[in-house]
Amino acid sequence: MTSNAISPPAPAPTVPFDLPTGPAPMERLLDGQVPPGPIEQKWERHKFEMKLVNPSNRRRFKVIVVGSGLAGASLSATLGELGYNVECFCYQDSARRAHSIAAQGGINAAKNYRNDGDSVFRLFYDTIKGGDFRAREANVHRLAELSVNIIDQCVAQGVPFAREYGGLLDNRSFGGAQVSRTFYARGQTGQQLLIGAYSALSRQIADGQVAMYPSTEMLDLVVIDGRARGIIIRDLSTGEISARVGDAVVLATGGYSNVFYLSTNAKGCNVMAIWRAYRRGAAFANPCFTQIHPTCIPVSGDYQSKLTLMSESLRNDGRIWVPKTPGDGRNPADIPEPERDYYLERLYPSYGNLAPRDIASRAAKRVCDEGRGVGPGGLGVYLDFGNAIERLGVQVIRERYGNLFEMYDRITGEDPYTQPMRIYPAVHYTMGGLWVDYNLMSTIPGLFVLGEANFSDHGANRLGASALMQGLADGYFVAPPTVGDYLASNKLDQVDADHPAFREVEQEARARIDRLLSIKGKRTVDSFHRELGQLMWDDCGMARNDTGLRHALSKIPEIRAEFWENVDVPGESGDLNQSLERAGRVADFLEFAELLCIDALHRTESCGGHFREESQTGEGEALRDDEQFAYVAAWQMNGSLGSPTLLKEPLEFENIHLAQRSYK
Amino acid sequence: MRLTLKVWRQKDPSDKGRFVTYEHHNVSEHMSFLEMLDVLNEELTLRGEEPIAFGHDCREGICGSCGMVIDGVAHGPDRGTAVCQLHMRRFKDGDTLTIEPWRAAAMPVRKDLIVDRSALDRINQAGGYISVGTGSAPEANAAPVPKDDVDLAMDAAQCIQCGACVAACPNASAMLFLAAKVSHLGLLPQGQPERHDRVLKMVEAHDQEGFGGCTNVGACTEVCPKEISQDFISRLNRDLVRAKLKARTA
Numbered sequence: 071m072t073s074n075a076i077s078p079p080a081p082a083p084t085v086p087f088d089l090p091t092g093p094a095p096m097e098r099l100l101d102g103q104v105p106p107g108p109i110e111q112k113w114e115r116h117k118f119e120m121k122l123v124n125p126s127n128r129r130r131f132k133v134i135v136v137g138s139g140l141a142g143a144s145l146s147a148t149l150g151e152l153g154y155n156v157e158c159f160c161y162q163d164s165a166r167r168a169h170s171i172a173a174q175g176g177i178n179a180a181k182n183y184r185n186d187g188d189s190v191f192r193l194f195y196d197t198i199k200g201g202d203f204r205a206r207e208a209n210v211h212r213l214a215e216l217s218v219n220i221i222d223q224c225v226a227q228g229v230p231f232a233r234e235y236g237g238l239l240d241n242r243s244f245g246g247a248q249v250s251r252t253f254y255a256r257g258q259t260g261q262q263l264l265i266g267a268y269s270a271l272s273r274q275i276a277d278g279q280v281a282m283y284p285s286t287e288m289l290d291l292v293v294i295d296g297r298a299r300g301i302i303i304r305d306l307s308t309g310e311i312s313a314r315v316g317d318a319v320v321l322a323t324g325g326y327s328n329v330f331y332l333s334t335n336a337k338g339c340n341v342m343a344i345w346r347a348y349r350r351g352a353a354f355a356n357p358c359f360t361q362i363h364p365t366c367i368p369v370s371g372d373y374q375s376k377l378t379l380m381s382e383s384l385r386n387d388g389r390i391w392v393p394k395t396p397g398d399g400r401n402p403a404d405i406p407e408p409e410r411d412y413y414l415e416r417l418y419p420s421y422g423n424l425a426p427r428d429i430a431s432r433a434a435k436r437v438c439d440e441g442r443g444v445g446p447g448g449l450g451v452y453l454d455f456g457n458a459i460e461r462l463g464v465q466v467i468r469e470r471y472g473n474l475f476e477m478y479d480r481i482t483g484e485d486p487y488t489q490p491m492r493i494y495p496a497v498h499y500t501m502g503g504l505w506v507d508y509n510l511m512s513t514i515p516g517l518f519v520l521g522e523a524n525f526s527d528h529g530a531n532r533l534g535a536s537a538l539m540q541g542l543a544d545g546y547f548v549a550p551p552t553v554g555d556y557l558a559s560n561k562l563d564q565v566d567a568d569h570p571a572f573r574e575v576e577q578e579a580r581a582r583i584d585r586l587l588s589i590k591g592k593r594t595v596d597s598f599h600r601e602l603g604q605l606m607w608d609d610c611g612m613a614r615n616d617t618g619l620r621h622a623l624s625k626i627p628e629i630r631a632e633f634w635e636n637v638d639v640p641g642e643s644g645d646l647n648q649s650l651e652r653a654g655r656v657a658d659f660l661e662f663a664e665l666l667c668i669d670a671l672h673r674t675e676s677c678g679g680h681f682r683e684e685s686q687t688g689e690g691e692a693l694r695d696d697e698q699f700a701y702v703a704a705w706q707m708n709g710s711l712g713s714p715t716l717l718k719e720p721l722e723f724e725n726i727h728l729a730q731r732s733y734k
Numbered sequence: 735m736r737l738t739l740k741v742w743r744q745k746d747p748s749d750k751g752r753f754v755t756y757e758h759h760n761v762s763e764h765m766s767f768l769e770m771l772d773v774l775n776e777e778l779t780l781r782g783e784e785p786i787a788f789g790h791d792c793r794e795g796i797c798g799s800c801g802m803v804i805d806g807v808a809h810g811p812d813r814g815t816a817v818c819q820l821h822m823r824r825f826k827d828g829d830t831l832t833i834e835p836w837r838a839a840a841m842p843v844r845k846d847l848i849v850d851r852s853a854l855d856r857i858n859q860a861g862g863y864i865s866v867g868t869g870s871a872p873e874a875n876a877a878p879v880p881k882d883d884v885d886l887a888m889d890a891a892q893c894i895q896c897g898a899c900v901a902a903c904p905n906a907s908a909m910l911f912l913a914a915k916v917s918h919l920g921l922l923p924q925g926q927p928e929r930h931d932r933v934l935k936m937v938e939a940h941d942q943e944g945f946g947g948c949t950n951v952g953a954c955t956e957v958c959p960k961e962i963s964q965d966f967i968s969r970l971n972r973d974l975v976r977a978k979l980k981a982r983t984a
Binding site for chain 1: 766879895
């Protein structure tokens with residue numbers, strides 16, 4: 071299993087920034103454990119080389135799975151079917167409410183049902199290119215290979231994908247691709263895929279293979295002799311804190327968009343599980359790779375609690391424009407065609423309104439910065455269906471997007487059939503996450519990380535309809551054999567919850583909760599979260615620069631210090647206490663935000679969702695620096711929060727030629 | 735806007751619970767209903783009172799976490815709308831609103847406006863699936879499914895399992911929820927082998943959990959945020975009769 075895909079490291083670049091505190095980071099290399107051989111044979115060969123657990127021995131192993139979204143539910147169900155004992159935990163009151171459920175548009179697969187030139191290699195190519203050449207080739211190729219199996223599995227489970235009149239599966243187009251490979255179930259694809267995984271999970275719960283713990287939060291990770299051996303949990307109904315022991319731990323806990331406070335994520339989405347793992351030694355990769363989705367409903371007031379996405383699929387028929395003249399306050403219907411700027415069609419004629427997310431978002435920011443934005447505060451652009459309705463009729467548009475139009479109407483009080491939608495970019499997805507090798511194992515042996523929680527497949531920018539694909543590929547097909555290989559290859563000591571390491575971590579978790587409740591300060595948890603979110607959006611949002619990032623890095627420790635002195639968390643610990651739940655999550659965001667900014671400051675190139683103003687082309691496009699930054703930046707905790715150690719995994723492109731991305 | 739809110743407060747399942755009245759003077763018409771409660775909760779926290787517990791997560795009407803009865807109507811006055819998507823422009827300055835949790839013996843109150851809906855998960859575990867292990871699926875386009883069938887299955891599959899149908903039903907029946915699941919799978923060719931077994935097991939689990947029977951009142955569909963049709967209950971009843979007859983002759 072040794073790798074030959076990673077060449078000797080490039081000459082070490084000088085560390086391009088001064089950390090605000092502590093010594094400069096040292097450099098070490100990480101090995102992604104990519105199997106040898108041609109890219110299209112790696113996974114097949116690796117599956118053969120991995121060790122198997124005999125069916126009758128599987129029941130002797132217990133696997134802990136945290137999170138029940140697409141990755142967590144599909145893995146728990148699959149491991150249960152194989153005969154492992156599984157314990158699955160989620161903070162929601164039912165496994166089926168995990169945030170995967172909110173994904174609207176679709177799931178990619180290289181089925182080539184359209185006969186439009188698609189292939190596994192093309193999906194692989196589009197994903198590497200869309201990720202701006204910052205993902206590991208071998209993982210992405212495997213993802214593209216497995217994409218076709220996912221569709222088969224989901225259809226067999228009863229996922230009601232859209233079909234044509236002949237009864238065969240329908241497809242639509244998504245950003246960053248010139249083929250139609252996206253499968254969908256109206257605007258509720260994530261919901262239907264999650265219900266599929268949840269139903270498979272339900273069957274295993276009924277069979278006694280999976281023990282499900284809803285309304286339960288992971289507070290910390292327990293590492294014994296360098297291996298992940300369990301977690302500390304809190305029952306969110308009773309407040310009871312306890313330890314769970316296992317032979318392997320899998321985190322499938324989603325992304326960290328809520329570090330920005332306002333995002334399209336569910337209110338409960340948090341960084342706690344992966345951040346606690348980082349604090350216990352797991353490396354955190356590319357935290358600065360965050361995705362700003364171009365089509366969200368703009369902010370309406372300071373009470374705003376979250377942002378709502380309007381699916382990318384709308385860009386199939388909607389045209390994005392702003393007035394040509396800054397400050398043009400006319401009603402959109404009164405602005406004649408020659409005075410409108412369909413800027414995506416103008417700038418990127420071959421992709422037009424289907425330019426990838428990072429590019430479409432930055433273009434929206436640019437036109438708003440020029441004073442051509444529309445709506446309150448000038449922070450919005452039009453997404454106009456006028457032409458599409460003329461061409462196709464209201465009925466067709468209603469069939470394609472009816473539920474999305476209704477949602478827009480409900481939130482804004484405006485009717486998108488008669489006037490253009492107003493949209494603006496919002497934080498939506500995080501490509502960064504815990505570093506994992508080809509087996510999806512973190513730098514802590516026995517700790518696996520799946521789905522959005524890991525960093526592995528999307529590089530610096532994720533293409534639309536690829537998150538669902540990754541979550542299900544990881545859970546149904548990748549992790550079941552790799553977790554089995556780990557269990558078969560390692561002899562683990564028997565431990566129980568009375569082991570001193572469990573006792574100690576549990577005690578720390580209790581002490582932290584007691585401390586949060588005892589501060590009794592003058593500010594609410596949300597007020598700190600909003601303050602942090604605004605700072606992150608201003609200094610580390612759609613565009614980043616040295617000055618802003620240094621400002622954020624000086625402010626974050628101040629906000630964090632005030633939080634621990636002045637937060638008011640009402641209620642008790644032995645009870646259902648939503649303020650306490652939020653306080654624990656915000657406390658971790660206040661630590662994590664610093665790492666995100668350190669990573670953003672260190673990566674002085676622009677790539678994908680990470681736009682450094684210092685590194686752009688003459689036309690304002692992101693300018694990569696492959697000489698210096700063709701690597702994964704994985705940070706490891708090293709004493710204090712402000713001085714993590716930088717580990718690098720060099721990125722080798724053997725199958726796709728490194729090129730400046732162009733969608734013109 | 736100014737509102738008077740009468741909110742059900744209940745510390746835990748064993749507490750008797752009571753209505754508490756709050757004067758809310760800080761409401762904008764653009765707020766969602768839950769944002770209106772967020773603002774009230776921030777004020778309560780600063781006054782040293784415990785905020786109102788309510789279920790919520792995605793706030794996009796799809797996760798099914800939220801749910802409360804507003805002036806006697808589950809999810810409030812807008813049809814086809816979960817309470818997280820209800821906006822304050824629907825109400826008038828000076829309104830008094832009564833806010834309480836779902837009430838059904840099979841879904842006891844956990845705290846304030848949050849109820850225990852785990853019974854619905856257990857009904858799914860009784861048979862709400864197609865038994866297909868990972869890896870054993872045939873090629874997706876091997877079996878065409880008529881578009882009308884899959885569209886109807888999707889109408890049913892939209893259920894967000896929020897429990898509003900139970901809250902609205904005078905019998906506290908979860909039959910709309912159950913019918914949606916049975917119809918979603920029963921309309922598709924993949925769901926046929928277990929169709930009869932599924933309906934028998936799920937109906938039995940439903941009754942064992944303490945939900946009431948359906949007497950065709952139709953209040954469920956009225957409040958359903960996904961407007962799932964009562965017709966699916968007829969479909970379930972037909973399947974149930976067939977399954978019982980088949981079981982008797984077998």
